[in-house]
Amino acid sequence: MLVPFAEAKGKKVLEIGTGNGADGVMFALNGAIYTGVDLTEAALEATRKHFKALGLSGVFQKENAEHLSFPDESFDFVYSHGVLHHTPNTQVAIDEVYRVLKPGGRAIIMLYHKHSFNYCVRIMAYMRSRVLLKILSRTGRRRVDRERALFQSPAGLRGNTDCRIWEIHYHNFLKEGWSYLKAENFVHHCTDGPECPVAFAFSKTDAQRLFSRFQRVQMKVAHFPLNRYPLGRCLPFGVERFLADKIGWYLFIFASK
């Protein structure tokens, strides 16, 4: 297991970006003194319900990862999974993690991995080509499309599985122009769906820089859901593990203060 939940027993744990509390309850079940923060009330409410259903206790607070309200050196352990790549300034958020950790405290942070199949092949090659084809197929009708787009409101989609995502990418293109397809812009709209405003992906070198104030920085690449790809289900699990290790989508960073 990548996250050593059991090691958090009796320790003050801060989770940044709780989502529905799935990892939070694991910390609490393992005896952590848990505080969960998130930018949205909806995520905090889902986390509270999750804890309540299991009879667990914790502190839940609305906070922005870039400006935490906790005093310096408040926590033994800071955990954040799939969150700090969604904040506009990831470095500021990592500096906040460092500030609130006690000396000797540990951080485990998962960020999206740039040198991955998902980033290089699926997002930058496949998805970009599909959006480009959609744009080209509307040549000659773009002025009318642009006028119509002004009156469209967000569809509220999350993820990339809904067939309407190509329409939304095209809509984003109408608003932003050709710069929408630049790698640094396009990635924002291709990880958690086309309406996601901010998402970055980081290489190991980027992560070294982000965590330069920390000690004992180690990294592990993971997550390659082979079963989502044609023929993927036919391959042995060892292949999935090999690919996850080399070109997986999750970059876990383990670091100490």
Ligand SMILES: C[S@@+](CC[C@H](N)C(=O)[O-])C[C@H]1O[C@@H](n2cnc3c(N)ncnc32)[C@H](O)[C@@H]1O
């Ligand atoms: C993709 S979800 C991940 C949730 C959970 N950690 C998981 O792995 O399932 C991202 C979460 O981070 C929260 N979030 C995004 N930016 C944040 C910020 N700057 N400060 C605090 N929470 C933030 C979002 O509201 C959302 O609940």
